[in-house]
Structures are given as structure tokens and as C-alpha cells.
Amino acid sequence: MGANLSSVFTDPRSFCSISYGYTSRPSIAAKPNLGDMPESCVAPILAYLDPPEICKLARLSRAFRGASWADFIWESKLPENFEALIERVVGDRDLSRALCKREIYERLCRANTFDG
Secondary structure, eight states: OHHHHHTTTOOGGGSOEEETTEEEOOOOOOOOOGGGSOHHHHHHHHTTSOHHHHHHHHTTOHHHHHHTTOHHHHHTTSOTTHHHHHHHHHOOHHHHHHSOHHHHHHHHHSOOOTTO
16 A cells, blocks of 8 residues: 555656756755754754864854854853953953953963063
């Protein structure tokens, strides 16, 4: 019964049709890839990784890149007193509030020289 019933539900796109003198082929559906994953699914996974691993995965696809900018990922990587530290490093209280958590992490990881 299964073989006979499946012939009733054939995909109409699987047949070639002729229109305006051109033969149109059925479009092959694209296979899902990592870029199809929603950022909301990728971000919690990235939260368990180290910062270098997060940055490597951010180069993988747009979904990973977008998810890597989520504040909750980088907030767990920052020290508890990061607001005081970034204020000393940046020197501007308003600018430190305007930065996202990833940018704050990047600024704190830069080499800070004592003499300039």
C-alpha cells in the first residue's frame, strides 16, 4: 500500500515543464547548513566556550558572527569590577556605557603600556 500511495503524492515540481520555448528544470532544494541556524540557538552554545574559540567560530557563518556579539556571552567572561576597569582604561564614563560587552572585553585585553 505504501508504494502505491506514494505515487499519488508526487511533487509537481519534479516534472519538467515547457514555457516560452525553454525547458525549466526542477529546482534542487538547498540543504540546510550552519548559517541557517538561528542566532538564539547558537548563542547559548557559544557562552560555554573560551573567547578565542568564540572568535574562531564567529568566522564560520553569519549566524555565529551575530550570536558572538550577544552581551550575555561576554558578560560572563568579564571580571566583576569591569565597569571600574574600563572607566580607567577608556577614561570616559559615557563611552564605557556606550560600548557593548564584547568591545569592553576587547579593550581590556589590549596591551596597556605605562608610559603612553
